[in-house]
Amino acid sequence: MLYRYNDFLxxxxxxxxxxxxxxxxxxxxxxxxxxxxxxxxxxxxxxxxSSKEKMLERGFLPVREMLQACKLEIIEPFYKTSNHKQSLQNMQNRALISQVIQRRSDVSLPQKPLLLVDDVCTSGSTILCAYQKLLPHTYKIEALVLAAHPLFVESCDEKGLLKRMRFSIL
Incomplete structure (x- = not known):
């Protein structure tokens, strides 16, 4: 996590x-x-x-664009089955993200550690879902988010997310 999510961000x-x-x-x-x-x-x-609808509407993939100056290999092994926006869901529906995010069969994972990257972490459900779907990958998996919602930061210990998966802080 680089920043706490606030009104300005x-x-x-x-x-x-x-x-x-x-x-x-x-x-x-x-x-x-x-x-x-x-x-x-x-x-x-x-x-x-991102959902196919959002990608077509925007004309670009936001996090890919944010990382344009990054020298690391960037892969997109997931897709969304529907236009499901996590921040608009209640806690019960956020748990259903594993039905919305699916692994693409045409994208192979490289034989190296993986860094899961997202722009905003509201509840941690998306990152956790991706992590769980990548567990068969035998290399190290870490996560980095641009910004985390203050409620997520406060509840990390309660949910045990930081124990299950390492969130990188640069």
């Missing part, structure tokens, strides 16, 4: 994603890009999926 991400303000792409990971490239040089980045 929410408006920046919204402007970038929904306002299609692609000029903002370098600002999100800019301050840590060199460290990201150095610290995780042996890793491949795994992006969390």
């Amino acid at each position: 929410e408006s920046m991400i919204f402007q970038f994603k929904e306002g299609r303000d692609i000029a903002l792409r370098p600002v999100f990971f800019h301050e840590v890009m060199q460290e990201l490239n150095d610290k995780f040089r042996q890793y491949a980045i795994v992006l969390m999926p």
Whole structure:
């Protein structure tokens, strides 16, 4: 986690994603890009999926764009079966994310550690789902999110997420 999700960051991400303000792409990971490239040089980045509808609407994949200056291999082994936005779901429906996120059979995983990357972590359900679907992968799996919602940060210990999966903090 690089930042705690707040009103300012929410408006920046919204402007970038929904306002299609692609000029903002370098600002999100800019301050840590060199460290990201150095610290995780042996890793491949795994992006969390966007729905096909959102991708077509925006014309780009937000996290891929944010990581344009990244030198690491970037793969997209997941897809969404529906336009399911986690932040709009209640806690019960967030648990259903494993039915929405599916593993693509046409994308093979590289034989190296994986770094799961997403822009916003609200409940941890998306990252945890991806992690569980990648468990047969025998290499190390870590996660990095641009911003985590304060409620997620506060509840990490209660849910035991940090014990089940290492969240990287640069």
